[in-house]
Amino acid sequence: xxxxxxxxxxxxxxxxxxxxxxxxxxxxxxxxxxxxxxxxxxxxxxxxxxxxxxxxxxxxxxxxxxxxxxxxxxxxxxxxxxxxxxxxxxxxxxxxxxxxxxxxxxxxxxxxxxxxxxxxxxxxxxxxxxxxxxxxxxxxxxxxxxxxxxxxxxxxxxxxxxxxxxxxxxxxxxxxxxxxxxxxxxxxxxxxxxxxxxxxxxxxxxxxxxxxxxxxxxxxxxxxxxxxxxxxxxxxxxxxxxxxxxxxxxxxxxxxxxxxxxxxxxxxxxxxxxxxxxxxxxxxxxxxxxxxxxxxxxxxxxxxxxxxxxxxxxxxxxxxxxxxxxxxxxxxxxxxxxxxxxxxxxxxxxxxxxxxxxxxxxxxxxxxxxxxxxxxxxxxxxxxxxxxxxxxxxxxxxxxxxxxxxxxxxxxxxxxxxxxxxxxxxxxxxxxxxxxxxxxxxxxxxxxxxxxxxxxxxxxxxxxxxxxxxxxxxxxxxxxxxxxxxxxxxxxxxxxxxxxxxxxxxxxxxxxxxxxxxxxxxxxxxxxxxxxxxxxxxxxxxxxxxxxxxxxxxxxxxxxxxxxxxxxxxxxxxxxxxxxxxxxxxxxxxxxxxxxxxxxxxxxxxxxxxxxxxxxxxxxxxxxxxxxxxxxxxxxxxxxxxxxxxxxxxxxxxxxxxxxxxxxxxxxxxxxxxxxxxxxxxxxxxxxxxxxxxxxxxxxxxxxxxxxxxxxxxxxxxxxxxxxxxxxxxxxxxxxxxxxxxxxxxxxxxxxxxxxxxxxxxxxxxxxxxxxxxxxxxxxxxxxxxxxxxxxxxxxxxxxxxxxxxxxxxxxxxxxxxxxxxxxxxxxxxxxxxxxxxxxx
Numbered sequence: 126x127x128x129x130x131x132x133x134x135x136x137x138x139x140x141x142x143x144x145x146x147x148x149x150x151x152x153x154x155x156x157x158x159x160x161x162x163x164x165x166x167x168x169x170x171x172x173x174x175x176x177x178x179x180x181x182x183x184x185x186x187x188x189x190x191x192x193x194x195x196x197x198x199x200x201x202x203x204x205x206x207x208x209x210x211x212x213x214x215x216x217x218x219x220x221x222x223x224x225x226x227x228x229x230x231x232x233x234x235x236x237x238x239x240x241x242x243x244x245x246x247x248x249x250x251x252x253x254x255x256x257x258x259x260x261x262x263x264x265x266x267x268x269x270x271x272x273x274x275x276x277x278x279x280x281x282x283x284x285x286x287x288x289x290x291x292x293x294x295x296x297x298x299x300x301x302x303x304x305x306x307x308x309x310x311x312x313x314x315x316x317x318x319x320x321x322x323x324x325x326x327x328x329x330x331x332x333x334x335x336x337x338x339x340x341x342x343x344x345x346x347x348x349x350x351x352x353x354x355x356x357x358x359x360x361x362x363x364x365x366x367x368x369x370x371x372x373x374x375x376x377x378x379x380x381x382x383x384x385x386x387x388x389x390x391x392x393x394x395x396x397x398x399x400x401x402x403x404x405x406x407x408x409x410x411x412x413x414x415x416x417x418x419x420x421x422x423x424x425x426x427x428x429x430x431x432x433x434x435x436x437x438x439x440x441x442x443x444x445x446x447x448x449x450x451x452x453x454x455x456x457x458x459x460x461x462x463x464x465x466x467x468x469x470x471x472x473x474x475x476x477x478x479x480x481x482x483x484x485x486x487x488x489x490x491x492x493x494x495x496x497x498x499x500x501x502x503x504x505x506x507x508x509x510x511x512x513x514x515x516x517x518x519x520x521x522x523x524x525x526x527x528x529x530x531x532x533x534x535x536x537x538x539x540x541x542x543x544x545x546x547x548x549x550x551x552x553x554x555x556x557x558x559x560x561x562x563x564x565x566x567x568x569x570x571x572x573x574x575x576x577x578x579x580x581x582x583x584x585x586x587x588x589x590x591x592x593x594x595x596x597x598x599x600x601x602x603x604x605x606x607x608x609x610x611x612x613x614x615x616x617x618x619x620x621x622x623x624x625x626x627x628x629x630x631x632x633x634x635x636x637x638x639x640x641x642x643x644x645x646x647x648x649x650x651x652x653x654x655x656x657x658x659x660x661x662x663x664x665x666x667x668x669x670x671x672x673x674x675x676x677x678x679x680x681x682x683x684x685x686x687x688x689x690x691x692x693x694x695x696x697x698x699x700x701x702x703x704x705x706x707x708x709x710x711x712x713x714x715x716x717x718x719x720x721x722x723x724x725x726x727x728x729x730x731x732x733x734x735x736x737x738x739x740x741x742x743x744x745x746x747x748x749x750x751x752x753x754x755x756x757x758x759x760x761x762x763x764x765x766x767x768x769x770x771x772x773x774x775x776x777x778x779x780x781x782x783x784x785x786x787x788x789x790x791x792x793x794x795x796x797x798x799x800x801x802x803x804x805x806x807x808x809x810x811x812x813x814x815x816x817x818x819x820x821x822x823x824x825x826x827x828x829x830x831x832x833x834x835x836x837x838x839x840x841x842x843x844x845x846x847x848x849x850x851x852x853x854x855x856x857x858x859x860x861x862x863x864x865x866x867x868x869x870x871x872x873x874x875x876x877x878x879x880x881x882x883x884x885x886x887x888x889x890x891x892x893x894x895x896x897x898x899x900x901x902x903x904x905x906x907x908x909x910x911x912x913x914x915x916x917x918x919x920x921x922x923x924x925x926x927x928x929x930x931x932x933x934x935x936x937x938x939x940x941x942x943x944x945x946x947x948x949x950x951x952x953x954x955x956x957x958x959x960x961x962x963x964x965x966x
Contacts, residue, residue: 126148126173126176127172127173127174127175127176127177127178127179127180128176128177128179128180128473128477128480129176129480130144130145130173130176130177131176131177131178131179131180131181131477132180132477132480132481133958134177134180134181135184135940135941136938136939136940136941136951136954136958137951137954137955137958138941138943138946138951139948139951140951140955141177145173145174145177148170148173149170152166152169152170153166179474179477180477183477183478190237190238190295191236191237191238192224192227192236192237192238192240192271192295192296193227193229193236193271194271194272194273194296199229199270200268200269200270201227201228201229201268201269201270201271202227202228202266202267202268203222203224203226203227203240203242203266203267203268203269203271203298204224204225204226204227204228204264204265204266205222205223205224205225205226205240205264205265206222206223206225206262206263206264206265206318207220207221207222207259207260207261207262207263207264207265208221208222208223208239208261209221209261209434209436210261210325210328210353210434210435210436211259211260211261211325211329212354212356213329213332213354213356213357214356214357215356215357216245216246216247217243217244217245217246218243218244218246218255218259219241219242219243219244220241220242220244220259220265221239221240221241221242221294222239222240222241222242222265223238223239223240224236224237224238224239224240224296225237238295238296239293239294239295239296240271240294240295240296240297240298241274241289241294241296241297241298242267242269242297242298242299242300243297243298243299243300244259244267244299244300244301244305244306245299245300245301245302246301246302246303246305247303255303256303256304257304257306257308258308258326258329259306259308260310260321260322260325260326260329261321261322261324261325262310262311262315262317262318262319262321262322262325263308263309263310263311263322264308264309264310264311265306265307265308265309266306266307267298267300267305267306267307268300268305269298269299269300270298271296271297271298272296272297272298272889273286273295273296273297273889274286274289274290274294274295274296274297275888275889276288277675277676277677277678277706277709277710277915278676278915278916278933278934278937279675279676279710279713279714279915279916279933280673280714280717280916280918280933280936281618281713281714281717282676282710282713282714282916283709283713291478291481292478310322324431324432324435325434327432327579328352328353328432328434330578330579331351331352331432331575331578331579332348332352332354333584334578334583334584334585334586335347335348335351335352335586337584337585338585338586338589338592338593339586339589339592339593339596340593341357341359342358342359342362342596342597342600343592343593343595343596343597343600344357345357345358345359345362346358346362346375346596346599346600347571347586347592347596349375349376349377350374350375350376350377350381350563350567350568350571351377351432351433351568351571351572351575352432352433352434352575353376353377353432353433353434353436353439354434355375355376358375362375362600362603363375364607365600365603365604365606365607366603366607367545367547367549368547368549368551368606368607368612368613369549369551369552369555369559369603369606369607369612370534370541370549370550370551370552370553370555370556371552371555371556371559371560371603372549373487374559374560374563377429377433377436377439378438378439378442378484378487378488379438379441379442379445379446379488379491379492380560380564381429381563381564381568382426382429382430382439382442382443382446383442383446384560384563384564384565384568385425385426385429385564385568385569385572386422386425386426386446386450387564388564388565388568388569389418389421389422389425389426390418390419390422390450390453391418393414393417393418393421393422394414394415394417394418397414397417397418398414415453415454416454419450419453419454422450423447423450425572426443426446426447427443428572428576429568429572430443432572432575437476437479437482437484438482438484438485438488441468441472441479441484441485441488442488444468444471444472445464445465445468445488445492448464448467448468449461449464451464452464461492461496462493462496462497462500465489465492465493465496468489469489472485483540483544486540487537487540490536490537490540490628491532491533491536491537493536494532494533494535494536494537494631495528495529495532495533495536497532497631497632497635497636498528498529498531498532498635499525499528499529499532500635501635501636502528526557527557530552530553530556530557530560531553533556534549534552534553534556535631535650536631538627538654538657539619539623539624539627539628539653539657540624542616542618542619542657543618543619543621543624544618546615546616546617546618546712546713546716546717547613547614547615547616548614548616548654548657548658549614550614550658551606551607551609551612554606555603555606558602558606559599559602559603562599562602563599566595567595567596567599570588570591570592570595571592574586574587574588574592614658615660615712615716615721615745616657616658616660616716617657617660617716617717617718617719618713618716618717619653619657620962620963620964621961621962621963622962622963623653626649626653627649627650627653630645630646630647630649630650630653631646631650633646634646634647634650660716660719661719662690662718662719662720669688669921669922669923670686670687670688670792670827670828670830670920670921670922670923671684671685671686671918671919671920672684672685672686672825672832672857672918672919672920673686673714673916673917673918673919674859674883674885674909674911674916674917674918674919675698675710675711675714675911675916676710676885676911676912676915676916676933677697677698677699677706677710677711677738677885677911678698678699678704678706678887678888678890679699679734679863679886679887679890679892679894680696680698680699680706680733680734680735680737680738680885680887681695681696681698681729681734681735681836681837681863681885682694682695682696682697682698682706682710682711682738682885683695683696683834683859684711684714684715684718685794685825686718686720687787687789687790687792687827688789688790688791688792688827688923689789689790689792691724691725691787691789692715692720692722692723692724693723693724693725693726693727693787693794694711694715694723694725694726694727694739694742695727695729695823695834696727696728696729696735696736696739696836697711697726697728697735697736697737697738697739697741697742698710698711698734698735698737698738699733699734699735699737699738700733700737700738700740700741700762700765701737705737705738705741706737706738707737707738707739707740707741707742708738708741710738711738711742712741712742712745712746714916715746720746721746721747722746722747722748722749723742723746723747723748723749724749724750724787725749725750725751725752725786725787725794726739726742726743726748726750726751726752727751727752727753727780727786727821727823728751728752728753728754728766728821729753729754729820729821729822729823729834729836729837730753730754730756730816730817730819730820730821730836730837731753731754731756731757731758731760731763731766731816732816732817732837733760733762735836735837736762736763736766737762739766739769740762740765740766740768740769741769743766743769743770743773743775744769744772744773748773748775750775750778751770751775751776751777751778752777752778752779752780752786752821753777753778753779753780753821754779754780754799754819754820754821755777755779755799756816756819780796780799780821781796781799781801782796782797782798782799782800782801783795783796783797784796786823790923791827791828791923791924792825792826792827792828792923793825793826793827794823794824794825795823795824795826795851796821796822796823797822797823797824797846797849797851797852798818798819798820798821798822798838798842798845798846799818799819799820799821800845814839814841814867816837817836817837817838817839817842817862817867817868818838818839818841818842820835820836820837820838820842821836822834822835822836822838822842822846823836824851824852824855826851826854827921827923828921828922828923828924828925829856829923829924829925829926830856830857830921830923830928831851831854831855831856831857832855832856832857832858832859832919833851833852833855833857833858833859833879834859835858835859835860835861835862835868836861836862837861837862837863837868838861838862838868839861839862839865839867839868840867840868840869840870843861843868843870843873844870844872844873846873847870847872847873847876848876852873852876852877853876853877853878854878855877855878855879856878856879856880856881856928857879857880857881857882857883857919857928858877858879858881858882858883858906859882859883859884859885860882860883860884860895860899860903860908862894863884863885863886863890863892863894863895864884864886864894864895864896864899864900865892865894865895865896865899866896866898866899868899869896869898869899869902871902874902874903877906879906880906880907881906881907881909881919881930882903882906882907882908882909883908883909883910883911883917884899884900884908884909884910884911884912885911886910886911886912887912888912888913889912890912895910895912907930909930909932913934914932914933914934914935915932915933915934916932916933917930917931917932917933918930918931918932918933935957936957936960936961937957938954938957938958938961939953939954941954
């Protein structure tokens with residue numbers, strides 16, 4: 126609680142002080158009621174104050190970062206030490222570098238900060254191995270341009286830049302080409318750096334053996350489950366595991382370490398108990414079978430943790446398992462809740478921000494749910510002994526395993542829904558098949574093969590065909606389960622307030638001894654689950670028309686929600702090797718709005734930054750109609766789009782000038798461009814800016830509101846439309862071509878009567894969009910920018926003349942300076958947090 130309050134102190138200082146006083150009052154009241162003694166109350170309150178102070182102290186240590194940034198193309202020489210396991214992906218390496226010095230214009234200076242450096246040793250589109258190996262502990266020097274990390278900002282969406290900053294990454298950089306890095310290995314007597322360097326080197330040896338032995342998808346799964354590198358797993362395979370609720374299997378987590386510890390412990394204890402009586406008697410003078418099993422299990426889980434790269438989430442799980450094994454050693458293995466609490470305390474002492482880390486939340490919530498369910502089960506049944514008959518014992522363990530799976534799945538439902546917009550109901554059954562297969566077969570065989578590779582210095586995996594067949598079989602099983610109708614069920618992210626209520630009721634249902642409270646709590650739990658699964662549209666909003674200009678970086682994506690319930694998507698942003706805006710931005714926004722079906726999808730013109738993300742949208746949403754300008758291209762992203770259309774049986778309709786594409790109540794959507802040729806079809810041959818000038822330009826008229834969507838139209842098209850009545854009557858205009866100079870037509874701008882303009886562009890994009898000249902030309906309007914404001918939401922009632930425009934930037938709480946404190950600014954933050962907690966916006 127102290128850490129939680131401390132995390133809000135810089136935003137709500139007065140509120141946190143009031144809450145601290147309230148906690149003191151509540152503890153005093155409890156002392157008078159005798160549930161806790163005065164000494165206990167003092168210790169509890171001291172813990173709360175310590176948590177607040179510890180968070181503030183940790184926040185203070187993060188100051189002093191002074192990395193230089195350049196928005197231009199200038200490079201600098203960066204020197205530092207690799208501080209984390211190097212991540213490998215096809216055609217690239219990614220490393221975290223603690224920067225120590227930079228050289229700019231022959232001037233060298235000492236700096237401090239963490240850099241996420243990506244090295245692509247090959248040309249774009251090619252895959253190759255780097256000419257230099259880099260390991261944790263290496264000292265590197267590279268010429269690169271450091272940039273501040275940034276992401277997209279959409280209502281309730283994921284901000285990659287904020288994620289990196291929260292994890293201590295202050296800058297990002299990318300270098301291309303062989304020989305770009307100068308690497309110096311750590312000296313022999315630098316014991317800590319040298320040890321991590323050797324471990325990373327061993328990991329790379331196992332990785333290279335797997336690459337030379339296995340084919341996809343087995344290779345990606347092996348690297349993910351054994352070495353901890355997930356970047357080689359294909360998106361389709363990952364989606365299947367996500368759909369079936371078994372995605373935790375493909376990344377090393379607490380479940381892997383727990384399964385290994387379980388198999389090792391039971392195996393050693395079982396073998397020991399079957400030793401000859403004389404041997405067992407001599408052994409018992411020194412160790413019990415349980416203690417011997419603990420001694421064998423500990424080095425195995427430690428080896429697995431180191432082989433996986435000892436990432437923070439894995440180390441947390443290792444700490445939890447070591448504490449539990451210690452409890453087994455001293456004969457207190459039933460105190461799992463206490464062991465869990467100690468592990469959580471140790472984790473947050475090492476890193477207070479872990480409180481908000483997804484892996485921390487999933488790991489500890491799932492284990493806590495399992496512990497509470499087992500406690501409830503034993504107290505309810507009144508039996509604690511394990512039966513001895515074989516069939517009865519199997520039935521007993523089957524029941525225990527079913528309870529464990531149910532507890533972990535139900536306990537993590539709110540978190541999975543919040544972070545992934547999904548309810549993985551199939552996990553209740555899929556985990557019963559997948560987890561034993563992985564725990565009893567895949568992980569032990571993989572670790573055994575890795576040890577043989579390291580001890581024998583092999584360049585291939587022993588019994589590679591066995592690993593290939595097992596991994597292929599696992600992929601096939603998960604793929605068949607994912608193909609079950611309704612397996613992939615996406616939902617709106619629940620609000621934080623409802624999640625808190627869910628967990629409160631979950632605790633009451635398991636810990637309360639009053640039947641009435643149990644029934645009421647279970648009823649609330651069922652209602653929450655059903656509501657989240659249903660995820661209805663936002664039917665309680667007063668505004669009937671809603672237009673959202675999403676922040677998709679350097680690209681376009683607009684969602685139109687009409688009064689009658691129809692939803693239109695105009696463009697879907699770009700799709701790159703690692704970032705698909707359809708998957709990362711557009712899809713989650715639609716799910717959060719309760720939208721699973723799109724009436725119309727309109728591709729304004731076939732350029733990557735406009736239609737790249739539509740392929741994923743078409744494959745994951747129900748689409749009624751698809752529109753385009755009819756132009757065909759041979760690019761890879763366009764071929765993927767065509768394949769998605771054919772796979773889903775969609776017929777491409779051509780938007781023609783003057784065509785009324787949609788008519789619903791008071792709303793009409795009309796195409797103003799591209800122009801018709803003499804034979805009534807759109808042009809198919811183009812060159813240079815022709816592709817932009819053939820963009821589908823749309824006019825949305827809804828009652829007293831008119832919105833003009835100009836796509837990438839340039840001067841030629843704007844000149845042709847300069848006198849169009851729907852252009853002049855527009856109340857909101859989308860600035861053409863992301864604010865490029867090629868679309869600056871001052872006569873067209875002067876003819877506009879709109880009071881509001883919106884420009885969609887990526888932060889610090891390489892094109893310099895929007896151009897300063899363009900912004901000055903629109904300075905008589907209220908200009909909103911997705912690069913600086915995040916997503917722009919326009920809502921209005923068609924029958925009223927007023928409209929409301931909200932910026933995602935305005936919804937984010939702002940840290941307050943205590944030296945310039947203002948109660949009004951804190952009150953604004955209260956409303957912002959209220960929207961986040963209650964409305965999830």
